Amino acid sequence: xxxxxxxxxxxxxxxxxxLGAGAVYAxxxxxxxxxxxxxxxxxxxxxxxxxxxxxxxxxxxxGDANYYRLRSSIAIPKPDGSEQSAIKLDNMFGLHPAMAAxxxxxxxxxxxxxPCAGSPDPTRSHFDAQHHWEIGVPGKSGSGDGWMNALxxxxxxxxxSASGPGKALAVGVGEANPLILAGSAPVQLVPxxxxxxxxxxxxxxxxxxxxxxxxxGQDKLSEAFRAGAESRMQTAQTLSADMxxxxxxAQEMQAANNGAGNSKGLLLDAQHxxxxxxxxxxxxLGFLSAGGWDTHANQGGVTGALAQNLGNLAATLVQLRKxxxxxxxxxxxxxxxxxxxxxNGTRGTDHGxxxxxxxxGNQVQGGRAHGRWEGLANGNLHEGRDLPVHHDFRAVLAQVxxxxxxxxxxxxxxxxxxxAWDAQLDGLMRS
Amino acid sequence: MGQEAxxxxxxxxxxxxxxxxxxxxxxxxxxxxxxxxxxxxxxDGLKRFDFAAPPAPEHFSxxxxxxxxxxxxxxxxxxxxxxxxxxxxxxxxxxxxNVYVGKGAVxxxxxxxxxxxxxxxxxxxxxxLLLASAKxxxxxxxxxxxxxxxxxxRGPQGxxxxxxxxxxxxxxELHTLGVDGGYSQNDVREMARVLTGWxxxxxxxxxxxxxxxxxxxxxxxxxxxxxxxxxxxxxVGEGEDAIRRLARHPNTAKRVCLRLAQFFVADQPAPAxxxxxxxxxxxxxxxxxxxxxALVESADFWHPDNRLFKTPMDYACSALAAVDSVSDTPDWxxxxxxxxxxxxxxxxxxxxxxxxxxxxxxxxWLVPEALTRRADFALTLARQADTAEFLxxxxxxxTRASVAQERPAMRTGLLLASPDFMYK
Numbered sequence: 001x002x003x004x005x006x007x008x009x010x011x012x013x014x015x016x017x018x019l020g021a022g023a024v025y026a027x028x029x030x031x032x033x034x035x036x037x038x039x040x041x042x043x044x045x046x047x048x049x050x051x052x053x054x055x056x057x058x059x060x061x062x063g064d065a066n067y068y069r070l071r072s073s074i075a076i077p078k079p080d081g082s083e084q085s086a087i088k089l090d091n092m093f094g095l096h097p098a099m100a101a102x103x104x105x106x107x108x109x110x111x112x113x114x115p116c117a118g119s120p121d122p123t124r125s126h127f128d129a130q131h132h133w134e135i136g137v138p139g140k141s142g143s144g145d146g147w148m149n150a151l152x153x154x155x156x157x158x159x160x161s162a163s164g165p166g167k168a169l170a171v172g173v174g175e176a177n178p179l180i181l182a183g184s185a186p187v188q189l190v191p192x193x194x195x196x197x198x199x200x201x202x203x204x205x206x207x208x209x210x211x212x213x214x215x216x217g218q219d220k221l222s223e224a225f226r227a228g229a230e231s232r233m234q235t236a237q238t239l240s241a242d243m244x245x246x247x248x249x250a251q252e253m254q255a256a257n258n259g260a261g262n263s264k265g266l267l268l269d270a271q272h273x274x275x276x277x278x279x280x281x282x283x284x285l286g287f288l289s290a291g292g293w294d295t296h297a298n299q300g301g302v303t304g305a306l307a308q309n310l311g312n313l314a315a316t317l318v319q320l321r322k323x324x325x326x327x328x329x330x331x332x333x334x335x336x337x338x339x340x341x342x343x344n345g346t347r348g349t350d351h352g353x354x355x356x357x358x359x360x361g362n363q364v365q366g367g368r369a370h371g372r373w374e375g376l377a378n379g380n381l382h383e384g385r386d387l388p389v390h391h392d393f394r395a396v397l398a399q400v401x402x403x404x405x406x407x408x409x410x411x412x413x414x415x416x417x418x419x420a421w422d423a424q425l426d427g428l429m430r431s
Numbered sequence: 432m433g434q435e436a437x438x439x440x441x442x443x444x445x446x447x448x449x450x451x452x453x454x455x456x457x458x459x460x461x462x463x464x465x466x467x468x469x470x471x472x473x474x475d476g477l478k479r480f481d482f483a484a485p486p487a488p489e490h491f492s493x494x495x496x497x498x499x500x501x502x503x504x505x506x507x508x509x510x511x512x513x514x515x516x517x518x519x520x521x522x523x524x525x526x527x528x529n530v531y532v533g534k535g536a537v538x539x540x541x542x543x544x545x546x547x548x549x550x551x552x553x554x555x556x557x558x559x560l561l562l563a564s565a566k567x568x569x570x571x572x573x574x575x576x577x578x579x580x581x582x583x584x585r586g587p588q589g590x591x592x593x594x595x596x597x598x599x600x601x602x603x604e605l606h607t608l609g610v611d612g613g614y615s616q617n618d619v620r621e622m623a624r625v626l627t628g629w630x631x632x633x634x635x636x637x638x639x640x641x642x643x644x645x646x647x648x649x650x651x652x653x654x655x656x657x658x659x660x661x662x663x664x665x666x667v668g669e670g671e672d673a674i675r676r677l678a679r680h681p682n683t684a685k686r687v688c689l690r691l692a693q694f695f696v697a698d699q700p701a702p703a704x705x706x707x708x709x710x711x712x713x714x715x716x717x718x719x720x721x722x723x724x725a726l727v728e729s730a731d732f733w734h735p736d737n738r739l740f741k742t743p744m745d746y747a748c749s750a751l752a753a754v755d756s757v758s759d760t761p762d763w764x765x766x767x768x769x770x771x772x773x774x775x776x777x778x779x780x781x782x783x784x785x786x787x788x789x790x791x792x793x794x795x796w797l798v799p800e801a802l803t804r805r806a807d808f809a810l811t812l813a814r815q816a817d818t819a820e821f822l823x824x825x826x827x828x829x830t831r832a833s834v835a836q837e838r839p840a841m842r843t844g845l846l847l848a849s850p851d852f853m854y855k
Contacts, residue, residue: 051784191800
């Protein structure tokens with residue numbers, strides 16, 4: 001794979017260098033000066049793009065002529081320095097122009113992507129594939145605990161003295177009960193948008209007492225209710241205090257008003273997640289998700305529906321980088337599978353297999369793509385239509401967890417039963 | 432137009448919904464041109480659930496969605512207006528054949544779909560339900576079927592167009608056979624080819640049109656069945672036949688009956704019950720009424736161990752039913768509350784993005800933070816209601832005792848917020 005990187009500063013790159021908030025927070029100098037926390041203090045954020053996002057539009061293989069052959073109307077044009085083309089990362093890959101805000105992070109070496117990662121299970125069902133990702137066992141359809149919940153349980157056991165028993169180590173924003181966080185370890189779950197900032201009826205002490213009396217029993221429902229009430233009060237307090245501090249309220253109102261779109265909501269969810277994890281250092285695992293990536297028709301190219309989503313994703317990542325830039329913090333961006341390499345008959349893409357997976361953090365060997373890439377020639381495609389999965393998502397996560405969180409081999413085997421360590425990825429993380 | 436007529440506009444003639452949507456686009460374009468901004472999205476004093484006047488053209492779709500929301504909440508909470516079994520079945524089928532309000536042009540049609548697909552066939556033949564869903568504009572637009580045409584067809588300005596697999600896949604994976612139901616990627620593609628040319632017709636009262644010019648007349652094989660065949664020839668009949676075959680498949684019977692048993696009996700229903708229901712399904716050619724009769728006649732349905740946790744929608748509607756029966760302030764404020772609660776609780780009406788529909792098991796809904804939202808809703812909802820004495824016999828002694836200690840004004844809210852009220 002060509003590894004050369006073009007440092008020619010384009011006009012817009014310069015602008016981003018000066019204006020991009022990400023650049024300031026991404027500076028390696030900044031974190032090098034602060035005292036490095038132990039790996040046990042490392043934080044991991046997983047951002048799941050539900051619906052199978054089109055990685056070939058985000059990490060554009062502009063160096064592969066087949067890309068343009070397969071996608072006559074939706075390909076992102078070769079980098080030409082204009083805003084209507086891919087942003088060159090190296091001789092093979094480029095960024096979607098809507099993701100320009102990520103270029104500084106790539107250049108600073110804290111952002112990378114693997115173009116052909118995913119689940120080895122070949123299902124093209126969103127729901128099965130998401131299930132496999134979330135429980136960490138490809139091919140298993142039955143019930144199971146989420147791997148982030150299992151990781152929270154392991155971390156809690158390891159640090160039993162430091163964090164009191166029964167305190168959540170993991171927080172999820174925006175979904176009722178994502179499978180990835182389901183399991184025996186306590187988890188803080190925060191609803192989408194502004195609802196997270198309100199204490200509601202429980203904010204009134206007298207009402208709260210009356211309701212809590214109803215739930216004073218030792219049954220599962222009562223215990224869940226009491227845990228929920230406590231967590232909700234804390235969440236609302238933390239978020240509204242932070243809003244007051246940062247004058248975020250107006251911005252939140254804005255985001256909530258434009259409401260329906262998940263895109264805007266994702267940025268707000270990321271802000272909430274970051275605030276909660278900053279204010280409570282026991283929260284070390286965070287989960288976020290965004291829907292709307294199932295682009296079967298008119299997905300667009302440089303502009304259009306997908307470009308809009310990618311722009312919001314980039315803004316969210318810049319925001320996350322701001323809040324998760326300590327030495328061992330890591331952000332993972334993934335999706336259940338990729339989409340067909342060729343566009344379909346309605347200027348969209350159907351369900352595929354392998355996909356680009358993104359990693360962001362100071363521990364990552366960023367600034368270049370990782371893993372195998374054999375191009376889009378017909379003989380290299382899975383079933384003649386999709387990117388292959390060269391790297392099991394669990395092998396990628398294993399690298400991340402071992403290097404940034406110090407998770408041991410035995411623990412990894414329990415989180416991802418049956419996965420194999422992938423030595424081809426040994427250069428993925430800084431050692 | 433009177434209030435009743437307005438309220439039912441969402442379920443009226445399909446061409447009028449297309450016309451309304453068209454006018455909405457024009458009105459929004461004009462407003463944008465005049466002001467340079469998209470004012471139609473801003474605050475405009477539009478009162479939610481106020482159906483006294485016809486909707487402003489630029490809010491047509493929103494009005495249709497609200498009318499539909501009001502109708503669904505009312506049907507599911509007023510047994511004197513709608514038979515409870517019919518209301519529950521309507522909710523079940525809408526969810527099983529889910530469409531999402533936020534997808535492109537689907538918005539004005541979701542309510543019509545609920546009434547004329549989910550409700551109309553709720554206790555009829557499953558294959559008729561499935562076909563009605565397949566031909567309804569809401570579904571045709573939601574899963575992109577309306578755009579899927581024979582590969583190489585000529586589109587506007589001479590562009591070529593082709594196949595889209597979206598609907599064909601979800602039809603097999605979710606609506607009928609199930610993900611392990613024995614179909615392959617090739618079957619998905621062949622099914623998509625069979626359905627080419629199925630699209631929307633804004634002028635027709637059915638909203639559906641088959642365009643022969645856009646249909647793939649070549650040879651196709653779906654689950655071993657060849658199309659076109661001498662019996663049917665080529666055309667719309669291929670798709671109708673393929674859909675009916677899927678509807679009658681034993682794996683479909685299994686999947687649909689499992690989901691019915693989960694919805695009405697237990698999160699993990701006994702395999703024997705599912706088998707009994709499947710047998711009924713197959714021996715009656717998918718007669719849903721007969722399947723439901725078998726379900727209600729089963730011992731499992733009545734067994735006290737089979738207890739279901741309410742979904743937010745179940746919870747909202749049962750609370751509305753309780754409060755409406757002891758209160759006479761206008762309904763629409765409660766609908767506003769209920770709609771807001773469902774949003775915050777993770778089950779917005781017409782709001783599930785993906786075609787799998789909402790889950791309805793306790794593992795999904797019995798989650799700490801979400802429970803406190805129920806208490807919020809209950810206490811706000813019951814603020815002006817008289818004490819719902821009739822609920823007391825259904826409550827545990829502990830709940831009755833602790834409610835009795837509180838101010839009368841809070842008692843109904845507490846009854847609705849109690850652990851006892853969380854289960855069906």
